[in-house]
Amino acid sequence: MRRYRYIKKNNIKTSKLELKFEGLLKKMKLEYVRQFQVGTKFYDFYLPKYNILIEVNGDYFHANPLKYNKIDLNEMQKSNIVNDALKVALAESTGRKILKFWEHEINKNPIGVMAKLQKELN
Numbered sequence: 404m405r406r407y408r409y410i411k412k413n414n415i416k417t418s419k420l421e422l423k424f425e426g427l428l429k430k431m432k433l434e435y436v437r438q439f440q441v442g443t444k445f446y447d448f449y450l451p452k453y454n455i456l457i458e459v460n461g462d463y464f465h466a467n468p469l470k471y472n473k474i475d476l477n478e479m480q481k482s483n484i485v486n487d488a489l490k491v492a493l494a495e496s497t498g499r500k501i502l503k504f505w506e507h508e509i510n511k512n513p514i515g516v517m518a519k520l521q522k523e524l525n
Contacts, residue, residue, distance in 0.1 A: 420506055421447055424459045427509070427517055433524075441497055444490050453524055455500045458490065462506040470507075 428435050439449030448457040466480040494501040
């Protein structure tokens with residue numbers, strides 16, 4: 404099992420994957436807020452100009468359905484799936500759009516991730 408490495412940046416715990424995604428947001432010159440709170444939930448990024456929340460999901464920890472069979476999930480993965488669904492419902496109930504980007508997308512196709520994000524902004 405891989406471990407998520409967290410880094411403290413401006414007193415906020417962040418993963419290497421989130422830092423990589425943040426680099427894409429900077430490259431696109433987008434204004435964003437890190438660890439944006441809605442109710443009791445925190446979202447990885449918020450684009451205030453577009454009212455869009457963004458979640459950056461690790462393939463293992465969030466059980467990417469393209470890579471993991473629902474039958475074989477561990478308790479942590481199951482818990483994360485439930486939490487992710489709650490976060491989507493909360494975001495939508497407050498009139499915010501939510502976008503999810505997977506670890507493999509960010510690592511293997513950052514240009515595609517930026518294109519997908521740009522398409523959502525238009």
